[in-house]
Amino acid sequence: MATSAEDIAVREILSDGVLSTFDLDITEARGLPNEAFTSDAYFAMEQKRLFARTWVFAGLASELPNAGDVRPVEVAGRPVILTRGNDGKIRVFQNVCPHRGARLVIENLDGNAMMTCPYHAWTYAMDGKLKSRPHFHKPDCHDTEGDDNISLFPVRSTTWYDWVFVNLDGKAEPFEDHIAPVEEWFQGFPLDPMRCAEHRVFEFECNWKLAVENYCDFYHVFLVHPALHQSMSKETRKSMQCMGRHLMNDYWFDTESRGGLGDKSAVGMNLIPGLKPEYAGKQVYSAIFPNMAVNVYPSNAQCVLFEPVSPGKTRMHMWFYFVDGDHTNPAFADERDNLYQEWAALNAEDEGICRRLQEGRMCDAYDGGRLAPYWDQGTIHFHRQLAEVMTA
Ligand code: FES
Ligand SMILES: [Fe+2]
Structure with missing residues (x-):
């Protein structure tokens, strides 16, 4: 696999020399270098290479007590939404409308039947499925059927006790x-x-x-x-x-x-x-x-x-x-x-x-x-x- 500029930047801070000290006896071991705590670039790489790759805690299930509740949150610096469906299940989606990419939800929704995009009013159910598109075919000619091939982008998620966890890249254990x-x-x-x-x-x-x-x-x-x-x-x-x-x-x-x-x-x-x-x-x-x-x-x-x-x-x-x-x-x-x-x-x-x-x-x-x-x-x-x- 090709080495990206980002790989090189990470390995400049987490060099072989740095990594090798972790395995020494604790009297000889050294922790992460200063840049891992102070650099803007490292912080940005951490969002992408750490928080997007692991399971991270995203919010409380009890903060979505009812069907139709939606909570916009950020995980790894990326906007996501937690939703509770009519089936009681909590699902997580990327907070973006698949049409032209507007951020879909900006505030908490309570007991909503649908989520409607503020740009052209494409409307999604709590399970992420596209349900309708006003004026889609031409003025006053609405799509009321939706499209099974279009839905919000799901994020891998699970609930453990009261805590919703997500794994953005879908590849964590x-x-x-x-x-x-x-x-x-x-x-x-x-x-x-x-x-x-x-x-x-x-x-x-x-x-x-x-x-x-x-x-x-x-x-x-x-x-x-x-x-x-x-x-x-x-x-x-x-x-x-x-x-x-x-x-x-x-x-x-x-x-x-x-x-x-x-x-x-x-x-x-x-x-x-x-x-x-x-x-x-x-x-x-x-x-x-x-x-x-x-x-x-x-x-x-x-x-x-x-x-x-x-x-x-x-x-x-x-x-x-x-x-x-x-x-x-x-x-x-x-x-x-x-x-x-x-x-x-x-x-x-x-x-x-x-x-x-x-x-x-x-x-x-x-x-x-x-x-x-x-x-x-x-x-x-x-x-x-x-x-x-x-x-x-
Ligand atoms: S961007 Fe959402 S409906 Fe167009
Ligand atoms: Fe303390």
Whole structure:
């Protein structure tokens, strides 16, 4: 296969020299070079060569509760739409009209029977099929039959719990294989009974990868998050575990500080039905490759999306889940609010650090880092996965 200019540009940054350091002993290993975090060109290549090639989290199924709901979103910098059909199925399409290429949907639609293009009013059903074309044959001579050969361009997608995933290039491994290590890690923590109560957004002045890495960095907790530090049992604190392309962790709560500052277990709310009883003091945590995280506590969970905005800017979305019923029960309003505040405080503590991580990448001498063997195995694993997909 011919080498494109883009391949050459990627290999200039992810050179053989860079790639070979990932496999060295962690005391010798180096992470991704600065340009992978600062360059506009690399950011653009990442959209195409990483986010368009892998399974990525695109939105919540519960945000399309009814047939005819449509949500325009962006994945890998490309506009797509999530739709719910009359059959209850969620489908994903590229957000473009096959006629002359106008972007089809620009705002949420609720309970619509059809999607109509604003340019010449070609109209599509929720399953993407073309249904009608006014004045198609000539003025006042309409096509009311549609055309089975024309439909919106489908995007490979699947729904896992409340989360819609897409794979734009259609060539990623089967989703079941991709998510299997996470499924395994979450065993004993059933997610089916969880319902979303709240969506919060936090802005970080850093590259999305640094936001993910910081989220996976359990080393800094003792210094940057004193309240969280108190709430975690010391014996169980460790680095992220590498499983598939993902990173996982778990820890037990320090029983003495249960319900205190830093504790995110929403003490007092109902435990997840079906939770393994011995897990009532445990938290499980996963960074799902490439830019999603899911945390599960005994009575709540969060889904996180690290949305890449520009090389130096990330929008972190957090959706908060509670046991069905608890998510709206006014009796638990304080517990829910406390949890939101705990996370806002934690993210505020991280914001300044993430900014410094980005600023540090402007120093030419920094070449991917001198890593901490006990804590940074996950960092190198993440970089290895990223480079593997980017150079494939
Ligand atoms: S571009 Fe959509 S109907 Fe013409
Ligand atoms: Fe942190």
